[in-house]
Structure formats: C-alpha cells, structure tokens
Amino acid sequence: MSEQSANPQTTTQNPEETNAAATEQSPLTALREQIDALDIQIHNMINDRAKLAQDVAIYKKQTVSDADAKSHKNPIFYRPEREAQVLKAVMERNTGPIADDKMARLFREIMSVCLDLEAPQRIAFLGPIGTFTHAATLKHFGKAADTMPLATITDVFREVEAGTAAYGVVPVENSSEGVVNHTLDGFLSSTLKIIGEVELPIHQNFLVAEHTKVDSLSRIYSHQQSLAQCRHWLDVNFPNIERVAVSSNGEAARRLKNEWHSAAIAGDVAAVEYDLHKLYENIEDNPSNTTRFLIIGHEAVAPSGQDKTSIVVSAHDKAGALIEILKPLSEHGVSMTSIETRPERPNKWAYVFFIDMDGHIDDANVTAAIEAIRPMVKDVRILGSYPKAVL
Numbered sequence: 327m328s329e330q331s332a333n334p335q336t337t338t339q340n341p342e343e344t345n346a347a348a349t350e351q352s353p354l355t356a357l358r359e360q361i362d363a364l365d366i367q368i369h370n371m372i373n374d375r376a377k378l379a380q381d382v383a384i385y386k387k388q389t390v391s392d393a394d395a396k397s398h399k400n401p402i403f404y405r406p407e408r409e410a411q412v413l414k415a416v417m418e419r420n421t422g423p424i425a426d427d428k429m430a431r432l433f434r435e436i437m438s439v440c441l442d443l444e445a446p447q448r449i450a451f452l453g454p455i456g457t458f459t460h461a462a463t464l465k466h467f468g469k470a471a472d473t474m475p476l477a478t479i480t481d482v483f484r485e486v487e488a489g490t491a492a493y494g495v496v497p498v499e500n501s502s503e504g505v506v507n508h509t510l511d512g513f514l515s516s517t518l519k520i521i522g523e524v525e526l527p528i529h530q531n532f533l534v535a536e537h538t539k540v541d542s543l544s545r546i547y548s549h550q551q552s553l554a555q556c557r558h559w560l561d562v563n564f565p566n567i568e569r570v571a572v573s574s575n576g577e578a579a580r581r582l583k584n585e586w587h588s589a590a591i592a593g594d595v596a597a598v599e600y601d602l603h604k605l606y607e608n609i610e611d612n613p614s615n616t617t618r619f620l621i622i623g624h625e626a627v628a629p630s631g632q633d634k635t636s637i638v639v640s641a642h643d644k645a646g647a648l649i650e651i652l653k654p655l656s657e658h659g660v661s662m663t664s665i666e667t668r669p670e671r672p673n674k675w676a677y678v679f680f681i682d683m684d685g686h687i688d689d690a691n692v693t694a695a696i697e698a699i700r701p702m703v704k705d706v707r708i709l710g711s712y713p714k715a716v717l
C-alpha cells in the first residue's frame with residue numbers, strides 16, 4: 327500500500343470538468359467537491375484513530391506484568407474480543423445506505439491497519455495462496471495482516487507453536503462435506519487454544535486465463551472437494567472435459583499459467599492472485615455451502631459478550647458415557663452447539679468428543695457444567711473461549 331500524507335489538504339480534479347466548472351459549476355462537480363471535503367475529514371479521522379491505537383500499544387507494553395517480562399513474553403496486541411465488539415457495534419448502529427456487513431468490512435480493514443501499526447501480526451494459514459483458507463484469513467484479520475501460507479494443517483499448528491507465526495487459520499468443518507479431521511486431531515497433540523472462528527460462504531468460479539482457448543477446453547483443475555461441490559454443474563455444462571483433482575484450489579489456479587486448454591475451479595482470492603477471469607460465477611451445486619475456520623493461538627481471550635467455548639473430552643469406554651457427559655450441560659442451562667467424535671489414538675476403540683457450547687469459560691454456568699463433567703471422564707481440556715463469528 328502506498329504511503330499517504332497524514333493531513334491531506336489538496337484535491338485533484340479532472341481537467342475537462344475544471345473547464346466546464348469555470349463557466350458554470352455542474353452538479354457533478356458540486357457533488358464531487360462535497361465528497362472531497364468529506365474524504366479529507368474521513369482521512370484525518372482514520373489517522374487520529376490510528377494514533378489512539380498507537381497509544382493503546384504503548385499502554386499494552388507498559389502493563390506487561392513483571393512475571394511476563396521476566397519470561398520474555400510479549401504484550402498481547404491482538405484482542406479478538408475487542409475487535410468482535412467493535413464490528414458488532416458498527417453493524418448495530420448502521421443506518422445505511424451501505425449494508426451492515428459491507429460497513430463492517432470497511433471497519434475490519436481500518437482495524438487491520440491500526441493493529442498492524444501497533445505491531446505487525448504474522449498469520450499462518452493452510453495454503454497455498456488463493457485457497458478458501460487464505461480468503462478466511464483475510465476476512466478475519468483484514469488485508470494488513472502478514473500472511474504466511476503453509477502446506478499442511480500440521481505445519482500451521484507447528485509454526486504457531488514454535489512462535490514463527492502468532493496465530494494460525496485452519497478449516498474445521500464444511501456444511502456439505504463435514505468436519506476436517508486433521509484439524510480436530512491437531513488439538514489432541516497440541517496445547518494451542520482456539521481464539522476465534524470465521525465462517526466463509528463458499529462460492530466457486532470457473533476460471534480461465536487471458537491466453538486460454540475457451541472453445542477448446544479439455545481439462546479442468548480443482549481440489550477434489552471443489553470438483554465434488556460443482557459435480558452437477560459440470561455434468562450439465564462441461565460433461566466431456568477431464569476433471570483433474572489437485573492439492574488445492576490455489577494450485578489449480580496456478581497451473582493455468584502454462585496451459586491454454588485448461589480451466590480451474592476456485593474462489594475469488596485465487597482469481598485475483600493469479601490474474602484469472604471468471605467465465606462463470608457461483609457454479610457450486612449448493613449455494614448455501616459454508617466452511618467454518620478456527621483461529622489458533624497461545625493466549626486465552628476475554629469475554630466479548632457473545633462467545634463460544636470448545637472442550638475436548640476423553641470419556642471412559644463404557645455404555646452411556648456420552649449421555650452422562652451431556653447431562654451437566656443441560657442441567658446448567660448451557661446450550662451445546664456441536665459435537666464431534668474422533669478416535670483417541672493410540673488406544674483402540676477409545677474415543678474423544680469435541681464439544682462446542684454457547685458462553686465463555688468465565689460464565690458461572692459454563693464453568694459449573696465443565697466441573698460437573700470432570701469427575702465422570704478420563705480428561706477434559708478447555709480448547710478455548712472465543713467470540714462467535716461476527717462477519
């Protein structure tokens with residue numbers, strides 16, 4: 327992004343319009359003058375906001391506790407609960423004509439650059455560039471984040487654990503394909519916490535490059551899940567071209583560079599990254615297809631007012647164990663939002679349950695429910711309390 331002066335005072339005009347305005351000011355010129363005047367105010371206010379964020383950064387540095395300073399812990403600049411509250415407030419007070427979610431996205435980007443000014447944040451994600459996880463990363467952290475594509479979910483866990491990246495983004499479930507086992511299993515061998523979630527509607531595009539000969543297409547590349555999500559559309563529109571599954575949608579898009587007879591199925595981020603043209607948009611068979619991603623990190627998150635808590639429970643291998651575990655939740659009025667079962671490796675026929683519930687671990691009823699589960703099971707681990715996805 328280019329550097330801009332902190333206090334813009336000048337405006338530029340199209341010379342043709344300046345000539346027209348010399349004789350009589352056109353309504354267009356008058357409207358644009360008003361826009362220019364507002365832009366100056368908005369511009370200055372954004373920089374004023376950024377200066378306050380810098381003051382917040384100074385405060386955060388000063389208030390790192392002595393114990394933390396001794397163990398060389400850095401202050402925590404990124405505050406997911408505060409960002410969720412800011413975005414929620416934007417949506418609640420918005421009166422239009424700009425839609426609530428679009429207005430929130432503008433503020434998302436403003437916060438992204440403010441946080442970057444406080445301290446740049448490196449975010450590892452399941453790559454390569456152009457995947458839906460990349461899109462989810464930009465949606466959650468904004469475009470100022472220093473993003474780091476990695477080849478596998480295990481790599482994302484590892485780099486965040488090692489501190490190479492402050493946070494990581496991994497897919498956890500798709501509304502039509504189900505859970506991503508690698509991500510759930512990642513938590514079984516890691517001490518990382520869940521610090522946020524992001525939901526992304528999955529829209530697939532039929533992409534071609536500048537040099538593609540659209541009339542003689544013979545091959546289409548995509549990730550196997552995306553090919554499956556567009557199966558019916560492909561059967562109807564391109565029944566005879568070869569479908570080739572590759573490691574990711576980003577990789578599919580990348581391959582078009584050297585091939586004139588191939589197309590790719592991928593999302594918007596891939597189209598932009600690889601300079602491809604959308605021959606057809608929204609070609610997914612199920613238009614409400616959504617993927618949920620988790621943000622992983624080291625620090626616990628304070629309550630935002632609308633939170634979720636995730637736990638993993640290792641149950642005793644006996645009949646009725648699950649029913650027993652779920653009872654304390656309803657007894658304490660905690661609503662469970664999802665449950666997934668995974669084998670508890672290396673033990674044969676033993677299982678762990680990943681349970682998501684409404685509320686924060688600081689809420690008395692959530693703590694009470696979890697404490698009531700504890701004596702019934704081999705182990706309970708709190709994976710994290712974090713703000714529900716806002717955007």
Ligand SMILES: C=C(O[C@@H]1C=C(C(=O)O)C=C[C@H]1O)C(=O)O
Binds near residue numbers: 412436
């Ligand atoms: C300014 C702060 O730091 C960061 C930037 C925020 C913002 O620009 O509003 C919000 C939360 C933090 O991620 C803060 O903690 O308030």
